Amino acid sequence: MVLANTSFNGCFRIESDSVMGQGSFSIVYEASCLKDETKYAVKCLKKNNMNQDEILSLMDEVSILQELTPLCHPSIIPLHNFFEESSMFYLVMEAMVGGELFDRIAVKQFYSEKEARDVCKIILNSVDFLHSRKVAHRDLKPDNFLLVSAQNDALVKLGDFGFSKRCNDNANSGLGDLKTQLGTPAYIAPEILDKAPFYGSQCDMWSVGVIMYVLLGGYEPFYEAHKEEMYRKIMKGDFEFHSDCWGDVSMDAKILISSLLEVDPSKRLSARDALRSKWICTDDKLLAENDLTTTNFCKLKKYNAKRKVRAVVHSLIAVNKLNIMRQSKKLAEETS
Structure with a gap:
């Protein structure tokens, strides 16, 4: 550089x-x-x-x-x-000319538990690296994992560090030293919503748990039409593995997700420990045999399409708000 x-x-x-x-x-x-x-x-x-x-x-x-x-x-x-x-x-x-990771997944003709696991391993490696450098990302979500090229599915990188912050997880009796309430609603950790006086980098691991749930189940674990109800479910850790969607997903994957969607950040699995978990270390051949193409993959494609629409709407809202702010500022300058 x-x-x-x-x-x-x-x-x-x-x-x-x-x-x-x-x-x-x-x-x-x-x-x-x-x-x-x-x-x-x-x-x-x-x-x-x-x-x-x-x-x-x-x-x-x-x-x-x-x-x-x-x-x-x-x-x-x-x-x-x-x-x-x-x-x-x-x-x-x-x-990053390959586009968003979830967009690439959505056009696949075949999708197995191994492919989901391999994506999760990439995500965990990037987060483990950040945390080893005492950095919290604070906005982990599908939009921020991008592909280097259109030819290689394995070259995935994490971007958008606009909410990132250096942190000391040992500060304040192990609570951390971060204070600001921010993040993307569906992926935000309960300790941030709870307005705790301090939180640490473990907030990222909650977001990783949500991403893993979406990759395997095809929908968000805490989704509700009204944001307030979604926040209530997040703060209680109120989610489940619905049998019609999760019956074919391995128990080890569900155990790992549950260890990440733990309301108490001190009990939540770290990125380093998640990389050592049984599911992440499962033999490739065993996971490749678990075909999710005809079940949860359809839900994942629908989720990705809705996610893209929401992103466009939120971007337009943000731009409109900015334009209003500019006009108000200009009017104030003209009348002062």
Whole structure:
């Protein structure tokens, strides 16, 4: 990674019609390096759209990625360059042209318990690495696991470190030292919803448990139409393995998920321990024989389609809110 001493436009060219994604405060474009034409994804943020807390959060994200990138972990999207200019921030990242992991799974013709297990192992390895570096991601969900290329299903990396934070899990009598309530509703840990004074990186392991449940069952464990009811179920750890969906899934997988969807974070399995669990270590041949194609895979495809629609709706809402904020700010400036 090279930290920038020159301007972004002096090093990179944003390609026309190359929007790769859009958030509340940022747009991600495809960009080419002027030196060798290597393709990158560049996250562009306008300073005047961000308040001081949001800028500080961005700097946390950049600082964490600057620490992680030189370690070259195969499952973490690296930060190649960062530019702070008079009106803009630019984060230059590896271009993940293979799309989202769940989208790739959804177009498969065959889906076995082994394939689900292999994905879970990749997820656990990335989280174990983060936690070994004393970093909590705090927004683990299917959207943030991306494929390097369209040709290789095994090259999966974790991105979007906007909510990530360095943490000390030993602080405050083992509770941790994180305080902020944030995350994606369906994947958020109960200790965050419970407004506990402190929490730690084990919040990520709850999210991993939800992802595993979706990968094997095809639906979210705590889903409710009303968010308040979903939060109530999360805080109680109120979920079950419905027999019509989970009858063919191995008991070891269900035991692992239950160990992750443990309301008490001190009793919740760590990433390191989950990687040593019986299901993760089960022989490939045995899991490959458990075909989920005609049962839960159909539910997973439907879930993925709904997830994509929700993501688009949430993005539009966020952009509309930002536009309203901009208009209000402009009006206030004009009338002052």
